[in-house]
Amino acid sequence: MDVPHSSSNAINLGRLATDIGFLLRLAQVKVYERYFREYGDRHIKPGEFSVLWAIAHNPGVRQNVLCQELIIKRSHMTKLVRSLEDRALVSRRVPDEDRRGVELTITDKGQTLVDEIAPWFFAFEDCLGEKMNATEREKLKAQLLKFIASETED
């Protein structure tokens, strides 16, 4: 198996070069770098968009459910949601049925932003790994989904 840098570089990473954790980190850093290189001036971060998108597709979703689904810590979600609320992109409502919780709904302004962002956000996704062919990209996604499933509910 070909390892990263093996052809162009003097350094020997040994087993680390095929460590799944290491490879996942490299892959994510590459995506992150490219996102900010190409869309850094768009002023929306991947984490923010994922929350906004999830609320848009699940009106009235409870904040706690978002935490579980997107694997974001509660304390961090509080900040993310507040930031979105400060920009009038989402609204919060305390339901009478259970006044401990908060229901989140996207605003018209938020929906307009999602409609504007989603095309290029997912176009970016389609470009990732563009030097692989479509079949290989789908294989990678499928293997990642299996991996995540195998590491869930242990």
Next chain:
Amino acid sequence: MDVPHSSSNAINLGRLATDIGFLLRLAQVKVYERYFREYGDRHIKPGEFSVLWAIAHNPGVRQNVLCQELIIKRSHMTKLVRSLEDRALVSRRVPDEDRRGVELTITDKGQTLVDEIAPWFFAFEDCLGEKMNATEREKLKAQLLKFIASETED
């Protein structure tokens, strides 16, 4: 294709559920969570080990080369290396040939630590995705390597 949470959950993530960037983040978070659940008391973080390991396998490696190979920013590498030096695990030497740089070498104490850590660090790696079979894990690694290569030198 099966998407995460689709069977057990009420929330609809739409296209986000198969977004490569999102999947990479989920996979990495799962690895991170498991590492600290199982090895949190070992007092060595994955990033630290990767630097220590790379120095052990490349005596006299230049700090800047480590930055490029492990994709760690220079300012962050300074802190990482200093932390390792403070624990007497690596030593620094300014070469006469180019006094701008620093050559890194592992100490006897550092080598002893690497010898102690490496077995369980890589055993952890072997356990990741253990519910997938070995062939599928190798496929995932292969696809990740292709992906990283396709996102390098753009």
Next chain:
DNA sequence: TATTGTTATACTCTATAACTATA
């Protein structure tokens, strides 16, 4: 001028724990 490493600052995401309000 360019390169290597350091320092400083800031932001994201993580973790933990204490706290309030509600169930």
Next chain:
DNA sequence: TATAGTTATAGAGTATAACAATA
């Protein structure tokens, strides 16, 4: 007691920019 959310604090890792020393 347990749950939902908030607040506070800390740490890792990222980014940027300015800086000194050297090439």
